[in-house]
Structures are given as structure tokens and as C-alpha cells.
Amino acid sequence: MKNKVLIVPLTRCFVFDFIEDWRRNIYGVLSSITPYIDVEVWPEILKLPMSCFDWSRKQYVGPCILxxxxxxxxxxxxGSxxxxxxxxxxxxxxxxxFVFGEASPSRGIAFVSTQRLDPALYSTSKYAGKRYDLYVERVSKEILHELGHLLGLRHCSNPKCVMSFxxxxxxxxxKTMYYCERCSTKIAEAFSLM
Ligand SMILES: [Zn+2]
Ligand SMILES: [Zn+2]
Incomplete structure (x- = not known):
């Protein structure tokens, strides 16, 4: 049976236009590890409730989103x-x-908050001309990182591995967008056991 990663857009701003590029990145990494996976994008934007927003900090509350x-x-x-x-x-x-994302492995639910991954927030000269690619790459990494947690992986000591903290x-x-050999093996095992 194929397992499914379902990516759910929570906002339109700076997300929706890029989503096919993330999907392609994520599917590319996963399909090189296991044939038992599909990556789909939820066709609508799911707005978060304001009850999850902390007005005093102007941030969303991670566990509330989960x-x-x-x-x-x-x-x-x-389970799939x-x-x-x-x-x-x-x-x-x-x-x-802040958190870049959080995962609840027992429920198979995670989120990635991308605002702090936006190159526009940081020194612009360094990123001039590659803002789009860099943003897509960062978001892809964080999605793959949270997926690793959903599959039971912990943080990895290999600094190049996408599971490093x-x-x-x-x-x-x-870090790279890829799971190291040890983490890849665990992921392949997790999927083949499902
Ligand atoms: Zn983590
Ligand atoms: Zn690793």
C-alpha cells in the first residue's frame, strides 16, 4: 500500500505560488528512498483559527495548530x-x-511555519536574485524534517542531514535537503513496515 504525505496550505501569502515546487522537491527526495509514498497538496487553503493566535506575542501557538x-x-x-x-x-x-515547525508523531500531524524562512527578512544583498530558490529550498527542508519526526526519527548528529536540528x-x-544514510534506512524501514 502507498502512504501519503498530504501538504495543507494554511495561508495564501508567499506560499501558494510555490507549492508545486516544494511538492516536486519532497517527492524527489522521498521517492529515491522508498517506492511506497505519494505526496499530494490539499486543494484548498485551510485558515487557522484566531483562537490559536497569541496576540501578546503576535505568534501562533504551535500545539494549538497541531x-x-x-x-x-x-x-x-x-496510519498511512x-x-x-x-x-x-x-x-x-x-x-x-519560535519554532520552524512541530510534529505530533502519535497523530501523524505536523506543521511548518515559514515566515522566518523568508530570505526577505534577512540581509538582502547576500540573497539578491536567489530569493525564490532559497525560500523553496528552506521550506522543503523543514517539511522533510518534520516528516522524519512523524516517521519516528529523532534529531541527527550529521550536520548535513535534513534531520539535524x-x-x-x-x-x-x-544542512542539505537529504536524509543521511542512517536516517534514509530508518525511513525506508518505516514505510515498508506500514
Ligand atoms: Zn526537529
Ligand atoms: Zn541523519
């Missing part, structure tokens, strides 16, 4: 569908200034 997605997609949850919400938002969790956008840039 609960919301888990509730909306509860009927899809049969992984739902990853992606939005041009900023989010945090307790004790952290990134505390800043510079660390996102210094």
Missing part, C-alpha cells in the same frame, strides 16, 4: 496519511522564542 489539524483531518487518520500544514506564519511553543535560518541553510 490540535486543530488533528481535529480537521481526524477521518483521514488511518501524514498531514503537514504549511503557512507563512510565525509560531512558538512554551520555552522557545536547526536553531536558526543559517543552520537550515548549512
Amino acid at each position: 490540535d486543530y489539524l488533528a481535529n480537521i483531518f481526524r477521518d483521514l487518520r488511518d 496519511v501524514f498531514v503537514i500544514g504549511v503557512g507563512y506564519i510565525d509560531a512558538y511553543d512554551e520555552g522557545l522564542n 536547526s536553531n536558526s535560518v543559517f543552520e537550515v541553510d548549512s
